[in-house]
Amino acid sequence: MNQSVTPKFSAVVFDMDGTLLDTLADISHSLNSVLEEEGYPTHPVEVCRVMVGFGMRELVRKALPESAHDDAITEPLLKRMQARYAEHWNDSSRPYDGIAELLDAIDRLGLKKAILSNKPDRFTRQCAEELLAPWKFDVIMGFREGIAPKPDPTGALMVAEELGVQPATILYVGDSGVDMKTANSAGMYPLGVTWGYRPGDELLATGAAKLVSSPEAIIPLLMG
Numbered sequence: 001m002n003q004s005v006t007p008k009f010s011a012v013v014f015d016m017d018g019t020l021l022d023t024l025a026d027i028s029h030s031l032n033s034v035l036e037e038e039g040y041p042t043h044p045v046e047v048c049r050v051m052v053g054f055g056m057r058e059l060v061r062k063a064l065p066e067s068a069h070d071d072a073i074t075e076p077l078l079k080r081m082q083a084r085y086a087e088h089w090n091d092s093s094r095p096y097d098g099i100a101e102l103l104d105a106i107d108r109l110g111l112k113k114a115i116l117s118n119k120p121d122r123f124t125r126q127c128a129e130e131l132l133a134p135w136k137f138d139v140i141m142g143f144r145e146g147i148a149p150k151p152d153p154t155g156a157l158m159v160a161e162e163l164g165v166q167p168a169t170i171l172y173v174g175d176s177g178v179d180m181k182t183a184n185s186a187g188m189y190p191l192g193v194t195w196g197y198r199p200g201d202e203l204l205a206t207g208a209a210k211l212v213s214s215p216e217a218i219i220p221l222l223m224g
């Protein structure tokens with residue numbers, strides 16, 4: 001680590017889908033193939049883009065017609081979606097350009113780093129282990145039954161606790177309004193990224209302190 005450079009933050013918490021990884025095509029494919037098999041209307045990828053981010057249960061619910069918003073329908077469909085995604089999570093999902101350089105810079109600066117996602121926990125871990133294999137994350141936390149999903153701050157505060165740092169010293173990097181609300185209610189610095197699934201105006205309206213349009217643009221923010 002360069003001794004003349006003081007990190008401003010002690011840790012970086014990343015959202016996964018739309019921030020570290022472009023997962024949209026695999027999620028959309030898994031969702032649509034299950035909807036189609038059940039005779040429900042499917043959705044273009046651009047519609048899926050705005051339905052992702054609230055967790056898989058909510059994705060399935062949003063994708064179904066309102067007449068099918070019943071646990072007796074949504075829960076079995078969620079299980080099928082999970083099974084389908086287990087086969088297709090890695091067809092085309094990849095880190096965005098510049099993520100490798102950003103993660104390398106975080107490591108060079110000696111900052112801790114974590115992932116907090118509304119994606120089911122096992123898929124969050126699988127994606128990190130396979131698609132972000134060169135980097136070690138200090139904490140990886142996906143959606144776990146019994147813990148409220150983002151934007152509830154519970155998960156973010158658990159991550160801070162596990163990292164052993166104060167929330168106020170955490171840079172939270174995400175691509176959606178859900179992320180900006182989470183960061184604000186957990187007392188973390190909300191940094192919005194515009195290469196993901198949501199437009200910059202949504203991020204500003206939900207409390208982004210700043211927007212960046214490339215992973216490399218985050219590197220100078222890490223220096224004190």
Ligand SMILES: O=C(O)COP(=O)(O)O
Pocket residue numbers: 015016017018052053054055056059116117118119120150
């Ligand atoms: O599965 C989702 O809904 C999105 O997950 P994310 O929190 O990584 O964006």
